[in-house]
Amino acid sequence: xxxxxxxxxxxxxxxxxxxxxxxxxxxxxxxxxxxxxxxxxxxxxxxxxxxxxxxxxxxxxxxxxxxxxxxxxxxxxxxxxxxxxxxxxxxxxxxxxxxxxxxxxxxxxxxxxxxxxxxxxxxxxxxxxxxxxxxxxxxxxxxxxxxxxxxxxxxxxx
Numbered sequence: 001x002x003x004x005x006x007x008x009x010x011x012x013x014x015x016x017x018x019x020x021x022x023x024x025x026x027x028x029x030x031x032x033x034x035x036x037x038x039x040x041x042x043x044x045x046x047x048x049x050x051x052x053x054x055x056x057x058x059x060x061x062x063x064x065x066x067x068x069x070x071x072x073x074x075x076x077x078x079x080x081x082x083x084x085x086x087x088x089x090x091x092x093x094x095x096x097x098x099x100x101x102x103x104x105x106x107x108x109x110x111x112x113x114x115x116x117x118x119x120x121x122x123x124x125x126x127x128x129x130x131x132x133x134x135x136x137x138x139x140x141x142x143x144x145x146x147x148x149x150x151x152x153x154x155x156x157x158x
Contacts, residue, residue: 011023011026013030015029024052024109027051027105027108027109028048028105031105035102035104036103036104036105036108037105039102043102043104046106047104047106050109050110051105051106051109051110054106054109054110054113058087058088058113059113060084061085062088062116062117064076064080064081065088065117066116069116069120069121085121088117088121088122089122092122092126092130092133093133095130095132096131096132096133097132103140107136111140111141112150114137115150115153118137118141118153118155119154119155119156120156122155122156123156123158124156124157134155138153
């Protein structure tokens with residue numbers, strides 16, 4: 001395995017053409033030629049942009065929130081936690097203005113990344129105010145292709 005994955009990076013996909021180590025690269029590889037990468041060149045670029053924004057701007061906050069929730073966080077202040085929650089909520093608010101509902105790999109990627117906070121932090125009051133974003137999240141998470149891999153998602157109530 002070390003000769004195929006010298007950096008011990010996961011996830012990893014071995015295919016006929018070679019080995020991929022990056023989750024986004026794997027998603028892009030598996031969805032090429034399908035509408036999951038967008039139905040036009042512009043839409044394909046928007047899909048890539050959505051995923052890259054999630055990775056660079058939102059993931060650090062999601063990782064911190066998950067570490068606090070699961071008890072693995074070290075030296076995290078209440079202020080840091082609250083700032084991360086605020087950052088994620090602002091991101092979800094930006095999703096609330098979405099008009100496009102063609103499911104892409106970016107949607108699946110974002111819902112997978114947001115699943116922990118939708119189950120633990122983004123309560124019913126927040127969800128009600130973000131009805132479009134929450135409907136989008138529920139639609140994607142209830143798809144059999146999603147729930148068969150990630151399991152059933154139960155939204156936070158309180």
